[in-house]
Amino acid sequence: MAPDDFVMTLDSEEESPSGAIKLSKSSGSKEVDDALLDPAFTFDMSGDPYIDLIQGGTDFTDLVKSGSKPDPISVDDIIARRKTHSSTRKRKHHEDSDNSGDRSDGLEPLGSQAEEDSTDEGTTVLEDDEAEDDQSEDDDDPLATSDDTGSESDNASSHEEKESESESMASSSEDNSASDTEVQKARKKAFFSSDAPSSEQHASFLTMNLSRPILKALTSLGFHTPTPIQAVTIPVGLMGKDVVGNAVTGSGKTAAFIIPMIERLLYRDRGKKAAATRCLVLVPTRELAVQCYDVGKKLATHTDIQFCLIVGGLSLKAQEVALRARPDVVIATPGRLIDHLRNSPAFALDALDILVLDEADRMLSDGFADELGEIIKACPVSRQTMLFSATMTDSVDELVKMSLNKPVRLFVDPKRSVARGLVQEFVRVRAGREADRSALLLALCTRTFKSGVIVFLRSKKLAHQLRIVFGLLGLSCEELHGDLTQEQRLKALHLFRDGRVNFLMATDLASRGLDIKGIQTVINYDMPSQLSQYLHRVGRTARAGRKGRSITLVGEADRKVLKAAIKRAAGEDQVRHRTIPSELVTKWSKKLESLKHEITGVLQDEKEEKQLRQAEMEVKKGQNLLEHEAEIYARPARTWFQSGKDKQHSEALSKRQYETNFQKDNSINPSTPGSKAQVEKRKRDKFSGLTRRAKRRKLASEGETKEDRKATDAAIRSAKKAARPARISVPNKPPPREGRPKDDKLGKAGFSHDQGRKGNRREGIRAKRGDAKIKGRRRR
Numbered sequence: 001m002a003p004d005d006f007v008m009t010l011d012s013e014e015e016s017p018s019g020a021i022k023l024s025k026s027s028g029s030k031e032v033d034d035a036l037l038d039p040a041f042t043f044d045m046s047g048d049p050y051i052d053l054i055q056g057g058t059d060f061t062d063l064v065k066s067g068s069k070p071d072p073i074s075v076d077d078i079i080a081r082r083k084t085h086s087s088t089r090k091r092k093h094h095e096d097s098d099n100s101g102d103r104s105d106g107l108e109p110l111g112s113q114a115e116e117d118s119t120d121e122g123t124t125v126l127e128d129d130e131a132e133d134d135q136s137e138d139d140d141d142p143l144a145t146s147d148d149t150g151s152e153s154d155n156a157s158s159h160e161e162k163e164s165e166s167e168s169m170a171s172s173s174e175d176n177s178a179s180d181t182e183v184q185k186a187r188k189k190a191f192f193s194s195d196a197p198s199s200e201q202h203a204s205f206l207t208m209n210l211s212r213p214i215l216k217a218l219t220s221l222g223f224h225t226p227t228p229i230q231a232v233t234i235p236v237g238l239m240g241k242d243v244v245g246n247a248v249t250g251s252g253k254t255a256a257f258i259i260p261m262i263e264r265l266l267y268r269d270r271g272k273k274a275a276a277t278r279c280l281v282l283v284p285t286r287e288l289a290v291q292c293y294d295v296g297k298k299l300a301t302h303t304d305i306q307f308c309l310i311v312g313g314l315s316l317k318a319q320e321v322a323l324r325a326r327p328d329v330v331i332a333t334p335g336r337l338i339d340h341l342r343n344s345p346a347f348a349l350d351a352l353d354i355l356v357l358d359e360a361d362r363m364l365s366d367g368f369a370d371e372l373g374e375i376i377k378a379c380p381v382s383r384q385t386m387l388f389s390a391t392m393t394d395s396v397d398e399l400v401k402m403s404l405n406k407p408v409r410l411f412v413d414p415k416r417s418v419a420r421g422l423v424q425e426f427v428r429v430r431a432g433r434e435a436d437r438s439a440l441l442l443a444l445c446t447r448t449f450k451s452g453v454i455v456f457l458r459s460k461k462l463a464h465q466l467r468i469v470f471g472l473l474g475l476s477c478e479e480l481h482g483d484l485t486q487e488q489r490l491k492a493l494h495l496f497r498d499g500r501v502n503f504l505m506a507t508d509l510a511s512r513g514l515d516i517k518g519i520q521t522v523i524n525y526d527m528p529s530q531l532s533q534y535l536h537r538v539g540r541t542a543r544a545g546r547k548g549r550s551i552t553l554v555g556e557a558d559r560k561v562l563k564a565a566i567k568r569a570a571g572e573d574q575v576r577h578r579t580i581p582s583e584l585v586t587k588w589s590k591k592l593e594s595l596k597h598e599i600t601g602v603l604q605d606e607k608e609e610k611q612l613r614q615a616e617m618e619v620k621k622g623q624n625l626l627e628h629e630a631e632i633y634a635r636p637a638r639t640w641f642q643s644g645k646d647k648q649h650s651e652a653l654s655k656r657q658y659e660t661n662f663q664k665d666n667s668i669n670p671s672t673p674g675s676k677a678q679v680e681k682r683k684r685d686k687f688s689g690l691t692r693r694a695k696r697r698k699l700a701s702e703g704e705t706k707e708d709r710k711a712t713d714a715a716i717r718s719a720k721k722a723a724r725p726a727r728i729s730v731p732n733k734p735p736p737r738e739g740r741p742k743d744d745k746l747g748k749a750g751f752s753h754d755q756g757r758k759g760n761r762r763e764g765i766r767a768k769r770g771d772a773k774i775k776g777r778r779r780r
């Protein structure tokens, strides 16, 4: 290998001059049935889902919260400024370096001169002979054997894959976890619906009994055939049944729940009085909510269904206005939704028919437990609930929190955890050479993976530092993490999506759900501690039948997750071991060392600028307060579900619970002794926790006799009942050819009791031929 040779893998991939890698096909490689998803298909129908938010379409300036945070600072501006003043800066840095012997700069280690000085032996570079050494040394070493196409784990996964291939669609309701005990199996059997999903395989959306507006939207989007998860979910979703769905990343789960949702909404009552929020989609991140909102709007283009996006970081006022119109579908992150439930008087979830949790395993864990409990309390029990994730759990203990009603378990190809088109590469980071990670990253990004690269990092701080490093090296880069304003986050994604920047430094904020066509490569700066996290990260590429590559820097401590990841690979030729020449690592380590002072300088400039802007903002705030004092104090105070501290506390608590498998419903069941909700209850007075209306009622009823109260309650109940919009119904199944049995009016599906409502007889009944005029009047 020539000294300045590029990064090469052990199994001699050819590298094109452009740096793109040509995959070598091993003889054992199986022809993957990517036909399930058309690689030529483009989902970005009219481009970027953020475009509406950022340019034109929606008034972004109004949506973005203003005034609460100082204006964002551009790292690029600072770098450019510093370049023009480089001579002065250099002098300053020399002075600084004389004073600082220790790491007082607060930087996370980006490279280590001390280690680099030692010797080239034992660096991160794992040459061919070293790999062989390792093989004999440790038979169980995944890194040492990962490039060996005959490795046991690979064979196993490929065998499983063959098995599952034929069953991939039909196996959806089978139990995949061999590790379950008999008790667990029995619990699952009792918990999940025993109704197997229809064995009928829908090769086309046309056989699914969907309405014309949806079919039209699907056609214009280029969705010709349903993906496996769509094929099994849509019919079950249309029946109004609860669903727990699992399918690999990038397999079209979003449309799988949005299509039945839209279809059912087409049968809702119309008119001002009937307007209500009937569907709620909860997602863990704002970016995912924006994406989901976009998919929903596009699938509902030819309908009158109204969507509303409720996420933090965007204007509360604009959202309040939107909610007042009672949109049919709300797509939200939990925190902001609760804010509106508490503080937007016109908004309630009591007419909710469908609740969807996307990335449901995430929503059921960590810091979302309390918030989820609060939201579920506000939803009617009779709703349909659908849960989806690529790493969905079927643990009953977790799922009981959602009070599901005999959910149908739709696990598509459960033995496969990553997309078929994904090639997973691993780069070994030897013990004691952890500091070389940044040099390894730069070696990868400057020689081989030059565009469409998302780099996942463990912390916001590191993401920011590396974004500065890339900026200083002239590589076009953006960052995406929770330290940015929502405007910055959306813009970064927009630029990356558009291909205007080649690299995106992200934290796990971006690991779930994001669907960006241009991502060719995912680089894991470090291996996440949980396999599910890894699967979501690498799932940002190789989506919808396309090909993609992930490269993970694996330290000694990560071997367990690494082994698990290899075991779940899509095929034996889909796992590689990549080596990086030591001279390249040394070169980049030196470069990083030389940049250290510049990085500190940029961070310092940034800090000063931030303080300045913060001060300016405080002055502005003060002026506002003086000018509009009366108006500001007249506003009703907002109430908060949790303070930041509370949230942190609950996050830590639920994480602990999750990790120790403490999975009884303690965390969100308000009646559990000693639960936070109960402690709070004890502290409250008789009015606390009541809505304004309930308070008024309570006050009024205090002077009433028992009879009076009964009469008042009855009157309120009947008034409420009259005002409540009708539930949306389950679209009817097409009649069997020989004619439908008389008693099978609407099939066994849920919500059938709603069908007989007076004056609402046609609701949910499919139009027959000849009904065209009526249908035309009913639907726009």
Ligand SMILES: Nc1ncnc2c1ncn2[C@@H]1O[C@H](COP(=O)(O)OP(=O)(O)OP(=O)(O)O)[C@@H](O)[C@H]1O
Pocket: 037, 038, 041, 042, 043, 044, 222, 223, 224, 225, 226, 227, 230, 247, 248, 249, 250, 251, 252, 253, 254, 255, 389, 390, 512, 513, 514, 515, 539, 543, 544
């Ligand atoms: N019926 C279809 N035919 C072709 N492509 C489709 C179809 N449905 C969805 N897709 C494509 O699949 C891509 C991924 O869809 P989606 O984001 O819903 O995946 P997902 O399963 O939710 O992934 P994740 O688990 O990462 O959230 C979309 O960009 C879209 O292009």
